[in-house]
Amino acid sequence: MRPYVIVNTAMSADGKLSTRERRQVKISGAQDFNRVDRLKAGSDAVMVGIGTVLADNPSLTVKSEECRNNRLARGTSLHPVRIVVDSHARTPPDAKILHKEEGKRVIAISKRADPAKVRELEKFATVIVTGNDRVDLAEMLEELGRMKIRRVMVEGGGTLIAGLVTAGLVDEIYTFVGNIIIGGKDAPTLADGPGFVKESEFCRLVLLEARRIEDGILLHWKVEHRQ
Ligand SMILES: NC(=O)C1=CN([C@@H]2O[C@H](COP(=O)(O)OP(=O)(O)OC[C@H]3O[C@@H](n4cnc5c(N)ncnc54)[C@H](OP(=O)(O)O)[C@@H]3O)[C@@H](O)[C@H]2O)C=CC1
Numbered sequence: 001m002r003p004y005v006i007v008n009t010a011m012s013a014d015g016k017l018s019t020r021e022r023r024q025v026k027i028s029g030a031q032d033f034n035r036v037d038r039l040k041a042g043s044d045a046v047m048v049g050i051g052t053v054l055a056d057n058p059s060l061t062v063k064s065e066e067c068r069n070n071r072l073a074r075g076t077s078l079h080p081v082r083i084v085v086d087s088h089a090r091t092p093p094d095a096k097i098l099h100k101e102e103g104k105r106v107i108a109i110s111k112r113a114d115p116a117k118v119r120e121l122e123k124f125a126t127v128i129v130t131g132n133d134r135v136d137l138a139e140m141l142e143e144l145g146r147m148k149i150r151r152v153m154v155e156g157g158g159t160l161i162a163g164l165v166t167a168g169l170v171d172e173i174y175t176f177v178g179n180i181i182i183g184g185k186d187a188p189t190l191a192d193g194p195g196f197v198k199e200s201e202f203c204r205l206v207l208l209e210a211r212r213i214e215d216g217i218l219l220h221w222k223v224e225h226r227q
């Protein structure tokens with residue numbers, strides 16, 4: 001069974017996740033960062049696409065002492081499993097996600113990945129192989145389920161989220177909308193990729209909550225799955 005998948009992103013008031021050069025922007029304030037930390041701490045795994053690793057070099061660790069202690073008290077590892085979706089094994093061997101603090105890492109690759117790069121990554125991470133040229137997201141999630149990962153938080157970016165949404169693999173979405181305009185038609189958004197053409201293909205959402213946090217608003221959506 002695939003894990004429950006929760007997407008979390010911060011976007012500007014005009015719906016951008018970062019600048020057109022894919023430069024990371026601080027959109028959330030301290031209060032929202034704490035919420036994200038709690039969401040992460042409550043997950044078995046946190047996932048990003050290779051685009052985010054190359055652009056931001058994130059560590060994806062749980063930050064607050066309280067959240068770390070709660071995880072340890074529950075008998076789980078200090079940090080959720082950190083997962084990179086990376087068809088061609090482009091994750092730099094010195095990426096922070098592979099080295100910052102203890103914990104399990106998973107790199108999901110396709111059959112087309114360069115074996116030499118894969119061998120290098122296997123020193124730091126468990127490698128899952130699905131798909132011929134691109135990671136098969138449904139198969140990857142099934143494999144994560146077999147690894148006893150029940151709840152995955154996806155931190156982005158827009159290309160990976162679009163792939164997951166298109167494949168009907170997302171259950172909930174949190175979007176924090178901050179009080180800035182980043183602009184630029186080429187700046188990343190929540191769901192990039194080719195987009196849907198027909199209205200019947202659109203991903204439908206149910207609004208669970210809209211809450212002010214500092215100078216922005218948090219939207220919490222549930223995804224309506226097609227029967
Ligand atoms: N504000 C926020 O909350 C966040 C912002 N960001 C921003 O987002 C940007 C990065 O986003 P983006 O460039 O879209 O990269 P992503 O992190 O979404 O990674 C996309 C890559 O994932 C790989 N991938 C493998 N299989 C699939 C699949 N089946 N479907 C989709 N993708 C797949 C592809 O590379 P390959 O084919 O090589 O495997 C693809 O190019 C950065 O600017 C970052 O700062 C990121 C996270 C959160």
Ligand SMILES: Nc1nc(O)c(N)c(N[C@@H]2O[C@H](COP(=O)(O)O)[C@@H](O)[C@H]2O)n1
Binds near residue numbers: 027032057155156
């Ligand atoms: N929640 C949130 N708010 C913002 O303003 C952001 N820019 C992001 N970006 C995401 O956070 C990751 C940073 O992870 P680490 O602090 O290195 O653990 C970054 O890669 C984006 O995924 N998120």
